[in-house]
Amino acid sequence: MDSLAVALLGADATEARAASMLLRASFVFLSLFSLSGCGLDSQQPRWYSDQQVTQGKELFQKHCASCHGFNAQGMYADWKSRLSDGYLPPPPLNGTAHAWHHRLPLLQEIVRKGGALYDGKMPGFAGVLSEDEIFSVIAYFQSFWDEETYGMWSEMQKTGGNGFGAKSGG
Numbered sequence: 001m002d003s004l005a006v007a008l009l010g011a012d013a014t015e016a017r018a019a020s021m022l023l024r025a026s027f028v029f030l031s032l033f034s035l036s037g038c039g040l041d042s043q044q045p046r047w048y049s050d051q052q053v054t055q056g057k058e059l060f061q062k063h064c065a066s067c068h069g070f071n072a073q074g075m076y077a078d079w080k081s082r083l084s085d086g087y088l089p090p091p092p093l094n095g096t097a098h099a100w101h102h103r104l105p106l107l108q109e110i111v112r113k114g115g116a117l118y119d120g121k122m123p124g125f126a127g128v129l130s131e132d133e134i135f136s137v138i139a140y141f142q143s144f145w146d147e148e149t150y151g152m153w154s155e156m157q158k159t160g161g162n163g164f165g166a167k168s169g170g
């Protein structure tokens, strides 16, 4: 046996225990660190407040849920195929369909004017909902969007077009 091996094998038990505790501690530390890196703590800030989501929920149930579903999940499995009347069905607004492709000002405009904007069938809510209430219903359905979807949407706000809206809520 060479002298290095002797030194290692001969390392005293306390020292070995200390080393293994240190290893374990740094493992725990690293795992906590990486958890916080992708966990709830690092959720990106959203433009709306909890209060807007709460208000939006009530308004959404009253004005939107009959077509878009209580949790904005949509009522038709196939929201891309036109119905027998030639119109598109109300799509899910929970981030699984197309709504995240629209910047905030366009989402507001859709809620204000409805299908009149693009030859659709949705009723407009201008005069029914105030501007603040429109922000709230949007906040409500956006609260279902996962981090990835919200991230792509919010990236889009920055890159061109009509900006992030006249008012960023709150």
Ligand code: HEC
Pocket (backbone or CB within 6 Å): 060, 063, 064, 065, 066, 067, 068, 087, 088, 089, 090, 091, 093, 097, 098, 099, 100, 102, 107, 110, 111, 114, 115, 116, 119, 120, 121, 122, 123, 125, 137, 138
């Ligand atoms: C009578 C049914 C109906 C009601 C009520 C309704 N919608 Fe719609 N909505 C639709 C339909 C149908 C479409 C698909 C486009 C069209 O035909 O106008 C749509 C499309 C949308 C879109 C565009 C989604 C996309 O993927 O491009 C948004 C946003 C939206 N609705 C939000 C709302 C909100 C918010 C409310 C409540 C304030 C609401 N809708 C109430 C039927 C409705």
